[in-house]
Amino acid sequence: MHKAETDHATASIGFNRDEPYVDWHDETLWFVRVKRDRAARQLPEWENLRETASGIKDFVLAHMDSLLVQFEARALENGIKVHWAADADEHNRIVGDILESHGITRMVKSKSMLTEECHLNPYLASRGIEVVDTDLGERIVQLRQEPPSHIVLPAIHLKKQDIGELFHEHLGTEAGATDPQYLTEAARVHLREMFLTRRAALTGVNFAVAETGGFMVCTNEGNADMGVHLADVHIACMGFEKLIPAERHLGVFLRLLARSATGQPVTTYSSYFRKPRAGQEMHIVIVDNGRSAQLARPDFRNSLKCIRCGACMNTCPVYRRSGGHSYHHVVPGPIGSILAPNFDMRANADLPFASTLCGSCTNVCPVKIDIHYQLYQWRQTLAREGYVPAAKAAGIRAMNAVLSRPRFYQWGGKVGRSLMKLAPVLVNNSLNPWYHQREMPEPPGESFREWYLRNRSKK
Amino acid sequence: MSESYRRTDGPGTDTWKVALFIPCYVDQFYPQVGVATLELLEKLGCEVVFPLSQTCCGQPMANSGFGHLTDGCSRLFADNFAAYDYVVCPSGSCTLHIVDHLHVPGREAEVQGIRERVFELTEFLTDVLKVDHLPARFPHRVGLHQSCHGQRGLHLSQMSELNAPDFSKPGTLLGMVEGLELVALDRVDECCGFGGTFCVSEEAVSVKMGRDRIADHERNGAEYITGGDMSCLMHLEGILRRKGSPVQVKHIAEILNQSI
Numbered sequence: 001m002h003k004a005e006t007d008h009a010t011a012s013i014g015f016n017r018d019e020p021y022v023d024w025h026d027e028t029l030w031f032v033r034v035k036r037d038r039a040a041r042q043l044p045e046w047e048n049l050r051e052t053a054s055g056i057k058d059f060v061l062a063h064m065d066s067l068l069v070q071f072e073a074r075a076l077e078n079g080i081k082v083h084w085a086a087d088a089d090e091h092n093r094i095v096g097d098i099l100e101s102h103g104i105t106r107m108v109k110s111k112s113m114l115t116e117e118c119h120l121n122p123y124l125a126s127r128g129i130e131v132v133d134t135d136l137g138e139r140i141v142q143l144r145q146e147p148p149s150h151i152v153l154p155a156i157h158l159k160k161q162d163i164g165e166l167f168h169e170h171l172g173t174e175a176g177a178t179d180p181q182y183l184t185e186a187a188r189v190h191l192r193e194m195f196l197t198r199r200a201a202l203t204g205v206n207f208a209v210a211e212t213g214g215f216m217v218c219t220n221e222g223n224a225d226m227g228v229h230l231a232d233v234h235i236a237c238m239g240f241e242k243l244i245p246a247e248r249h250l251g252v253f254l255r256l257l258a259r260s261a262t263g264q265p266v267t268t269y270s271s272y273f274r275k276p277r278a279g280q281e282m283h284i285v286i287v288d289n290g291r292s293a294q295l296a297r298p299d300f301r302n303s304l305k306c307i308r309c310g311a312c313m314n315t316c317p318v319y320r321r322s323g324g325h326s327y328h329h330v331v332p333g334p335i336g337s338i339l340a341p342n343f344d345m346r347a348n349a350d351l352p353f354a355s356t357l358c359g360s361c362t363n364v365c366p367v368k369i370d371i372h373y374q375l376y377q378w379r380q381t382l383a384r385e386g387y388v389p390a391a392k393a394a395g396i397r398a399m400n401a402v403l404s405r406p407r408f409y410q411w412g413g414k415v416g417r418s419l420m421k422l423a424p425v426l427v428n429n430s431l432n433p434w435y436h437q438r439e440m441p442e443p444p445g446e447s448f449r450e451w452y453l454r455n456r457s458k459k
Numbered sequence: 460m461s462e463s464y465r466r467t468d469g470p471g472t473d474t475w476k477v478a479l480f481i482p483c484y485v486d487q488f489y490p491q492v493g494v495a496t497l498e499l500l501e502k503l504g505c506e507v508v509f510p511l512s513q514t515c516c517g518q519p520m521a522n523s524g525f526g527h528l529t530d531g532c533s534r535l536f537a538d539n540f541a542a543y544d545y546v547v548c549p550s551g552s553c554t555l556h557i558v559d560h561l562h563v564p565g566r567e568a569e570v571q572g573i574r575e576r577v578f579e580l581t582e583f584l585t586d587v588l589k590v591d592h593l594p595a596r597f598p599h600r601v602g603l604h605q606s607c608h609g610q611r612g613l614h615l616s617q618m619s620e621l622n623a624p625d626f627s628k629p630g631t632l633l634g635m636v637e638g639l640e641l642v643a644l645d646r647v648d649e650c651c652g653f654g655g656t657f658c659v660s661e662e663a664v665s666v667k668m669g670r671d672r673i674a675d676h677e678r679n680g681a682e683y684i685t686g687g688d689m690s691c692l693m694h695l696e697g698i699l700r701r702k703g704s705p706v707q708v709k710h711i712a713e714i715l716n717q718s719i
């Protein structure tokens with residue numbers, strides 16, 4: 001396993017070089033958070049809905065085995081072909097084999113974070129299969145050959161000028177064009193051609209219903225529907241945690257999903273797929289890829305309740321000021337930081353530390369994942385298993401040695417404060433990251449304890 | 460002991476024996492916050508003791524992932540604070556650490572008692588002493604910084620993310636201070652970016668978060684930024700002083716303790 005080339009803190013330094021850009025990024029995402037708040041406040045039962053969704057998902061995690069078997073049986077009865085993939089490689093191979101068996105070399109794909117997680121596109125490219133992402137944001141980052149920076153708003157890190165340049169280069173729009181209407185129209189024409197000519201369409205799955213074997217795909221652009229309605233082969237890929245027990249539960253999750261994600265009452269297109277239409281082939285690929293391992297971690301299993309709304313990113317003050325790419329994991333932000341170490345502790349050891357533990361993420365989460373508590377718990381796990389940098393570990397041990405001995409602490413404090421007074425340069429220097437952009441506190445003449453001894457402790 | 464302070468409930472004895480739990484960095488760098496806390500509690504009729512061998516609750520280690528190294532600090536904490544009716548601390552963050560994470564092998568029942576009797580200063584004033592007016596005066600425009608651990612951890616104020624009725628324990632107390640004008644902020648409870656070791660390990664984001672918090676207070680005309688956690692205020696003060704801003708920070712205990 002490898003370490004990430006650039007850790008979150010270092011990547012954030014780069015992101016913060018352009019302060020007006022950071023302000024714009026922060027305000028753009030805060031705007032979404034505010035829309036979410038407004039939508040949530042329109043429902044008096046909002047907190048009850050969250051509690052209900054959380055309970056349903058807890059039930060799913062506790063009955064994953066039987067629900068998955070039930071879902072498979074119903075889906076097979078409906079004429080859907082069901083595949084099981086233990087990991088990303090198997091998932092990719094299954095998709096590649098399905099396409100190859102039909103002689104298909106070009107496919108459209110709607111939004112699916114799972115296929116990002118599995119690196120499906122480069123894999124299929126290596127088998128000579130071209131994939132076009134049809135979600136507008138995903139298409140934009142695909143043309144830029146970069147990963148999405150947000151799970152719901154993949155191109156949120158880009159301004160319309162960036163899109164204008166990109167479309168000029170790839171779609172032949174006028175140089176310097178920035179009008180969203182014009183650029184979107186160009187994308188629409190470009191994608192329409194793809195929908196009409198591709199024989200296979202891959203979609204994600206938002207909710208898979210165990211009692212019916214059906215599944216729901218939610219988009220705002222209708223691109224999933226455009227793809228599958230025109231394709232001979234529909235492949236739907238899902239992590240196994242996408243299950244819900246019954247159709248009636250869709251009412252709970254659909255009310256929460258879009259309100260949490262963007263502040264809309266519901267996704268524009270919420271399409272429920274039950275069986276292939278005449279002449280069509282429908283496949284479901286159910287993927288584990290580390291989920292069983294996470295399910296077996298008592299402190300972290302309920303991260304699998306996530307419905308991928310992205311609300312925790314929009315509210316996270318760190319995410320808004322460091323950008324999705326600084327997290328170097330397929331899912332950025334708070335939820336990504338508790339999912340990532342499960343995949344690779346060494347490579348992602350920095351991510352649970354990319355947080356102030358402010359707890360806002362936990363409060364917006366529609367399924368009540370205790371995200372900030374899990375960030376804290378991951379820190380404990382990572383430190384115990386030796387994934388925290390040696391210098392930091394040594395510093396903490398030294399701190400502990402002082403703080404667990406009152407005399408040593410009192411003496412050290414006194415000496416430290418005197419030194420700061422006598423030779424401020426000892427702390428006011430470029431080696432002190434506090435001092436880089438902040439003044440140090442002025443050391444007082446006496447500690448509180450010393451004041452107390454002089455003024456109160458005369459017994 | 461001032462007549463003008465009232466309490467509506469008590470622990471069964473005439474004087475409340477309160478142990479003062481002063482965060483280590485307050486002890487070393489902000490003794491005036493400890494003094495204000497002590498004086499305020501005394502005015503409210505409490506017998507206040509500062510256990511002399513206290514150091515640190517262990518939070519800096521635990522939040523860095525080294526909770527398993529904090530046994531020494533935890534034992535020390537239990538030794539210092541087990542004997543009192545209440546433990547009161549002018550920091551939501553340190554209080555939360557004790558509430559959530561104080562464990563001493565072999566002394567669980569005793570430690571559980573401490574976890575139940577430890578209070579952050581403002582919640583102690585509103586919930587235990589049930590203070591409903593204060594003879595304090597501070598004729599300034601003040602912005603209240605809601606420190607996250609106190610707010611979202613101890614629930615000192617309603618959290619902006621929830622669809623639930625508004626309240627604010629520190630806000631209620633500041634409302635009792637004569638002449639004090641509480642300024643409305645654009646983002647009522649956004650984190651300032653201090654975050655313990657985060658403030659140095661993620662320096663770039665930490666400072667940017669602090670700057671943005673300060674800008675909100677400045678935009679809305681605050682002369683002072685107050686709050687229940689000196690750690691957040693120390694971070695904001697560092698940025699304010701670097702940029703030469705006239706805005707000052709003051710711990711809420713210092714404001715509540717300002718006499719008329």
